[in-house]
Amino acid sequence: MIEIDLEEEKKAIAREYKELLRISYQTLTDSDKKLIRKAFDVAVEAHKDQRRKSGEAYIFHPIGVAKIVASEIGLGATSIAAALMHDVVEDTDVTIEDIEKKFNPKIAHLVEGLTKISQVKKDMNISMQAENFRKMLLTLNDDVRVILIKIADRLHNMQTMDSMPDYKQVKIASETLYIYAPLAHRLGLYNIKTKLEDLGLKYTEPDVYKDIVSKIKETKEEQDEYIKTISAVLKKSLDEEGVEYTLKGRPKSIYSIRRKMAAQNVTFDEVYDKFALRIIYKSNLHDEKFLAWKIYSIVTDHYRPSPSRLRDWISSPKSTGYEALHITVMGPKGRWVEIQVRSERMDEIAEKGYAAHYKYKQGATEESGLDTWLNLLKEALESSETNAVDFVEDFKMNLYAKEIFVFTPKGEIKSLPKGATSLDFAFSIHSEIGIKTRGTRVNGKLVPLNHELKSGDQIEIITSVHQKPTVNWLDYVTTSRAKNKIRNVLNENTKKIAEDGKELLTRKLKHLKITINENVVNELVNYFKLKTSLDLFYRAGIGSIENQQLKDFAAQKSNTLMNFFKNKIKRSPNANPEEINKPVLNSNYDMLVFGPEQDKLDYKLSSCCNPIPGDDVFGFITINEGIKVHKKDCPNAIALQSNYAYRIMLAKWIDSSQQEFKAILKITGMDSLGLTNELTKVISNNMHVNIQSISLSGEAGIFYGQVAVIVQNNAILKKLIDNIKKIDGIDKVTRVYTN
Numbered sequence: 156m157i158e159i160d161l162e163e164e165k166k167a168i169a170r171e172y173k174e175l176l177r178i179s180y181q182t183l184t185d186s187d188k189k190l191i192r193k194a195f196d197v198a199v200e201a202h203k204d205q206r207r208k209s210g211e212a213y214i215f216h217p218i219g220v221a222k223i224v225a226s227e228i229g230l231g232a233t234s235i236a237a238a239l240m241h242d243v244v245e246d247t248d249v250t251i252e253d254i255e256k257k258f259n260p261k262i263a264h265l266v267e268g269l270t271k272i273s274q275v276k277k278d279m280n281i282s283m284q285a286e287n288f289r290k291m292l293l294t295l296n297d298d299v300r301v302i303l304i305k306i307a308d309r310l311h312n313m314q315t316m317d318s319m320p321d322y323k324q325v326k327i328a329s330e331t332l333y334i335y336a337p338l339a340h341r342l343g344l345y346n347i348k349t350k351l352e353d354l355g356l357k358y359t360e361p362d363v364y365k366d367i368v369s370k371i372k373e374t375k376e377e378q379d380e381y382i383k384t385i386s387a388v389l390k391k392s393l394d395e396e397g398v399e400y401t402l403k404g405r406p407k408s409i410y411s412i413r414r415k416m417a418a419q420n421v422t423f424d425e426v427y428d429k430f431a432l433r434i435i436y437k438s439n440l441h442d443e444k445f446l447a448w449k450i451y452s453i454v455t456d457h458y459r460p461s462p463s464r465l466r467d468w469i470s471s472p473k474s475t476g477y478e479a480l481h482i483t484v485m486g487p488k489g490r491w492v493e494i495q496v497r498s499e500r501m502d503e504i505a506e507k508g509y510a511a512h513y514k515y516k517q518g519a520t521e522e523s524g525l526d527t528w529l530n531l532l533k534e535a536l537e538s539s540e541t542n543a544v545d546f547v548e549d550f551k552m553n554l555y556a557k558e559i560f561v562f563t564p565k566g567e568i569k570s571l572p573k574g575a576t577s578l579d580f581a582f583s584i585h586s587e588i589g590i591k592t593r594g595t596r597v598n599g600k601l602v603p604l605n606h607e608l609k610s611g612d613q614i615e616i617i618t619s620v621h622q623k624p625t626v627n628w629l630d631y632v633t634t635s636r637a638k639n640k641i642r643n644v645l646n647e648n649t650k651k652i653a654e655d656g657k658e659l660l661t662r663k664l665k666h667l668k669i670t671i672n673e674n675v676v677n678e679l680v681n682y683f684k685l686k687t688s689l690d691l692f693y694r695a696g697i698g699s700i701e702n703q704q705l706k707d708f709a710a711q712k713s714n715t716l717m718n719f720f721k722n723k724i725k726r727s728p729n730a731n732p733e734e735i736n737k738p739v740l741n742s743n744y745d746m747l748v749f750g751p752e753q754d755k756l757d758y759k760l761s762s763c764c765n766p767i768p769g770d771d772v773f774g775f776i777t778i779n780e781g782i783k784v785h786k787k788d789c790p791n792a793i794a795l796q797s798n799y800a801y802r803i804m805l806a807k808w809i810d811s812s813q814q815e816f817k818a819i820l821k822i823t824g825m826d827s828l829g830l831t832n833e834l835t836k837v838i839s840n841n842m843h844v845n846i847q848s849i850s851l852s853g854e855a856g857i858f859y860g861q862v863a864v865i866v867q868n869n870a871i872l873k874k875l876i877d878n879i880k881k882i883d884g885i886d887k888v889t890r891v892y893t894n
Contacts, residue, residue, distance in 0.1 A: 164212055168199070171218045178222060180229035180507060187232035190258070191221075194236035197257065201240075201247040209318045216311060217242060223307035227347055229507040230300060237265035238304050244270045268301035269308075302338065309335045310347055313354040326800050328358035333797035343475040343508025352410035359796075360413070360788055367409050370423045378406070378430055385432060385458075385486055392453045398446065399437035405495075406430045417788075420821075420889040428483065431493040435502045443498045444469055447480050450496050458484035461491070469501075471560045474570050476504050559610040571608065574633050578604040581616045582637035589637060590644055593619040605631035649693050656696025663702065667709040681778045682708050711779065747784065749774050749804045758782040758806075760816075764789035767816040769869025774804035808868075817847060818872050822860035824885040826853040834885075837878050838864065844875055858884070861891075 172195055176188060183191070198217050205213035221238040224230050236258065243249040244266060251270070255263035313331055316324055332355035339348040357364045382404035393400055407429045415426050434454075438446045447469050454460075464483035472478045480496040497505060557573040561580060569583060577597055582589030594617040595602055608614065624641045632638055660679075661671045669675060676688045683700070685691050694700050749756050758774060764786040766772045771787040775795055784806060785792055796803055824830065831851055838846055847863040866872045872890070879888045 168212065168214055168218070171215065171222075175218060175222050175225055175235070178226040179235070180226055181231045183232060190232050191235050191239070193257070194239040194262075197249065197254075198239045198243060201243040201249050205246065207315070207318075209315065213242075213246075216315070219311040219315070220304070220307045223310055223347075224304055227310075227507075228303050228307060228344060230303060233261055234265065234300050234304060237262050237269065237300070238307060240266050241269040241304060241308060265298060265301055265304065268298060269304060299342070303342065303344075306335055306339050306342075306344065306347060306351075310351060310354075313351060316358075322805075324358040325796060328355045329793045329796035329800075331355045332359065332793045339508075341475060343477060343504065345477075345505055345508070349408045349410070353408055355793075356410045356413055359793065363413055363788070364409060367412055367423060371406065371409070371412075371429075374429075379404070381487070381490070382430065382432060385492060388457050389432075389434070389454065392456065393434070393450070396449065396453060398450065398453075400450075401435050403433045403435070404430060405433055420887070428491045428493050431495055433495045433497065433502075435497050435499055438498045438500075440500070443500070447496050447498070451480055451482060454482055454484060454494055454496075458486055458492070460484050464493075471568060471570070473558060475508070477501075479505065559608060561608050561610065562613040564613065564615045566613075572634060575608055576604065576631055576633065577602055577606045577608060577614055577616075578628065578631045579634045579637050580608060580614045582632065582634065582640055584616065586636075586640045588616055588618060589640055590624060591618040591620060591622045593617050593622045603631075604628070646689070649689065652696035653689050653692035654696075656692035656694065660692065660695040660700070663705055664709075667705060669709055669712065678712065678778055679708065682711075747772070747774070747806050747808055749782065749806050756782055758784050761785045761789070761791075763791055765818070767818055767869055767872065768808045768867065769872075770808075772806050772808070774806040775799065776802040776804065816866060816868075818864055818866055819891050820860075820862045820864065820876065820879070821887075821889050821891050822858075822862065822879065822885060823887045824858045824882075826856050826858040827884045830858055830882070830884055833882050834860065834862075834879065837882060838862065838875065844871060 176183060176191065195218075199214050202213040202217070207213055207216060217239050220241060221235050224238040225235050228234075240249075240254065240262075244251055244254070251263050251267045254266050309331060312327065316327060319327075331351050336348050336351040336355060339345075339351055353364075386402050386404070390402065407426075412423065412426055412429060415421070416423065419425075434450055436446055436450060461483045464481075466479075466481035468477055468479050468481070478497070478501040482494045482496065483491055484494060486492040558570050559573050559575065561569050561571060563569060563584070569580065571579060571583060575583075577595035578589065578592060581592040581595065592604065595604060595606065596615040596617070597606060597608065597612050599613075599615075624644050626645060628641045629638060629645075632641065657671075664671050664675070676691065680686070680688060680691050683691065683694070683704075685694070691700075747755075747758060749758075756774075759780060759782070760766055761775075761783045766784055766786045766789075772784050773787060773792075773796075774782045774784055777783050782804065785795065822834070834851075835846070835849070838844060845865040847865050849860070849862045851858070851860045853859070864872075864875065866875070876888045876890070879885060
C-alpha cells in the first residue's frame with residue numbers, strides 16, 4: 156500500500172494551478188483568473204475523494220487537461236474553466252444546472268458537450284463505438300471548442316495510462332490513432348497530433364517504438380553535429396542579408412519514421428530525412444511572402460534543392476490554415492534535409508492551430524481555409540443517412556486527405572482532397588450546379604464525370620436544367636459534401652421504393668423464420684456488401700435481391716459455430732485477458748489458441764497481412780467468415796481494434812511443428828554471374844524451407860526476384876532472410892503481403 160502525504164499533495168496541486176495560469180497562451184485578465192479559480196475550486200471539491208488508477212489524486216487529471224488547453228491549444232478562460240470541470244458532471248453529484256447557476260450558459264454548454272461525449276463508452280459493441288465517434292464529431296456543429304478540449308483530454312490520458320492493463324492500452328491507443336490524431340491534424344494542432352501518434356505507437360507496437368527511440372538516442376549526437384554544420388553556413392548568409400530569424404532543429408517524429416519504414420520497406424538507417432531545420436523569420440504582413448522567397452534563395456545558394464519536393468504553402472495555404480515553405484535540399488555527406496521557412500505569424504498558427512488562426516483573423520473579412528473546412532464539415536455532419544461506421548470512415552478520409560489546388564474558368568483557385576473528381580469540383584462550387592451537371596471539361600477537353608483531378612487543372616462545368624443525379628453518381632465522387640447532396644436528391648425517390656422494399660424483405664425473412672431488427676439489417680448490409688440499410692431496402696424494392704440469396708443468408712445465420720463465437724465475445728470484456736501461457740498440445744490440434752480460456756477454434760488467416768506462426772497476432776470475429784487472424788501490425792489493425800473492440804480476440808500460436816505456411820520474399824540486388832544459382836542454393840540448403848515458385852529478372856545491371864517459400868514459422872523465415880542478405884550483391888530482402 157502506497158502511503159500518501161496529504162500535505163505534500165495539496166502543495167503539489169497548488170503548484171500545478173499556479174503553473175496553469177503562468178503558461179496560458181492568451182493574456183488572462185483579473186476576471187479571467189477569478190473565473191478559472193472558481194472552476195478550480197468546484198473541480199477540487201467535486202473530485203476530493205477520487206483517485207486515478209496510478210493512486211494520485213484525480214484532480215491532477217483535469218488540471219493536466221486544462222494546462223494542455225491553455226498552453227498547447229491556446230484557448231481562453233472559458234475553455235480552461237470547462238476543461239477543469241470536464242469530468243464533474245459524469246463522475247460526481249454536480250449537475251449541468253449547478254454549473255450554469257455558478258458560472259454562465261457558455262461554460263455549462265461546453266461541459267455538457269464533453270459529458271455527452273463520455274457517456275456512451277461502457278461495454279460498447281461495434282455500432283455503438285462508431286456511434287460514439289459520430290456523436291463526438293457532431294458536437295463540432297455546436298462548438299468546436301468541445302472537440303479541442305476532448306483532444307486535450309485524450310492527450311493527457313495517453314500520457315498517463317501506464318498503470319492500465321495492456322488490452323485497455325491497445326484499445327485506447329488504437330482509437331487515438333484512428334480518430335483523435337487525424338482530428339488534431341485537421342484542426343492544425345501539429346504538435347499535439349505528433350504526440351498522439353508517438354504515444355499511439357508506444358502502446359500498439361511497443362517493441363518497434365522502443366527500437367526506434369533507442370536508435371534515435373544512439374544517433375542524436377551525430378545528428379546534432381550535422382544540424383550545427385548546416386546552421387552555421389545558413390546563419391552567416393542570413394545575418395549578412397539582415398534577416399531577423401531564429402533557427403531550430405527538429406527531429407522527425409517516431410511515428411512518421413515508423414510509417415516511412417513500413418511504406419518504403421526500409422530500415423531505420425535508410426530513412427534519410429530524420430530531421431528538419433526550421434527558419435522562423437520576423438516580418439510584417441506585407442513583406443512575408445517576399446522574405447520567404449528571399450530565404451529560399453539564400454538556402455539554395457548553398458545547398459541544391461530537389462525540385463520535386465518543394466512545397467509552397469504560402470501562395471496556397473493548406474485548408475487547415477497552415478502556411479510555410481518546405482524545401483528539401485542535399486546537405487553535406489549526400490544526405491537530404493528538409494528546411495521549413497515560416498514567419499512568426501505562420502509559426503504561431505502551425506503550433507497553436509485553431510486558437511492562433513482566430514487571433515490573427517480578427518479584423519479580416521475574407522473566409523480562411525479553416526473556416527471553409529469547418530463549414531463544409533458541418534454540412535457533411537448534417538447528413539445522418541449513412542450508418543455510423545461508414546460515416547466515421549468517410550469523415551476520417553476527409554481528415555487526412557492530401558490536397559490538390561485547381562482553378563475555375565475565371566482563374567479562381569479551389570482546394571480539393573486528393574482523389575477528387577470533376578463531379579466533386581461541381582459540387583464544391585455549389586450544390587445546385589453539382590445536381591445539374593451534364594458534363595465537365597478539364598483543361599479544355601471533355602472528360603467523364605469521374606475524371607480524377609490533378610493540381611493545376613482548370614475545370615469547366617456544363618449544366619442542364621433537365622439533368623438529375625443517378626445512383627451511379629455516388630461512385631463518381633469522393634467528397635462527403637458531394638455524396639450527401641447526391642444522396643439527398645436520390646433519397647426523395649429512393650425512400651418510397653425503400654419503404655416498399657423493407658415491407659417486402661420483412662415478409663420474405665418471416666418465411667425463413669428470421670425477425671427483422673437492427674442487427675439483422677446490419678448483417679444483411681454486410682452480407683450483400685452494401686453501404687447502408689437504405690441501399691438494402693432499395694435493392695429489395697427494385698427486386699435485385701433474389702429469394703435464393705436470402706435463403707443462403709438464412710442458412711449461414713443459423714450456423715451454430717458463429718453463435719458460439721458471439722457468446723464468447725460477449726463474455727470476454729468481463730474476463731481478465733492476461734498473456735496466454737503456451738500449453739503442451741497434440742499436433743493434431745489447431746495452430747492457435749484464442750481468448751483467456753485458451754480455446755481451440757476454427758480460423759482463417761487474413762489475406763491483408765498473411766500471418767505465419769511466430770508473428771504477433773489477434774483474432775477478429777467477422778460476420779460471414781468466422782474468425783480471421785491478423786498480424787498486430789497489419790495495416791487494418793488500428794481501425795479494427797478501435798472500431799470493433801468487442802469483436803477482437805486474443806490469439807497465440809501454440810504449436811508450429813506440423814503445419815506449413817507460404818511467405819513471399821522480394822529480393823533486389825546487383826546482377827552478377829551465378830547470382831541466381833547462389834540464391835537457389837541458399838534457399839534449398841535451409842532446413843524446413845521449400846520453394847513454391849521463383850521469378851527472377853535483370854535489367855541494366857539490377858537484379859529483381861520474387862520467391863514464394865513454404866516455411867513452418869517466423870523464426871525459420873527470419874533465418875532464411877538473413878542468409879539471403881549475406882549473398883554477395885544482394886541489396887534488400889523484404890517480406891511482402893500480396894499473393
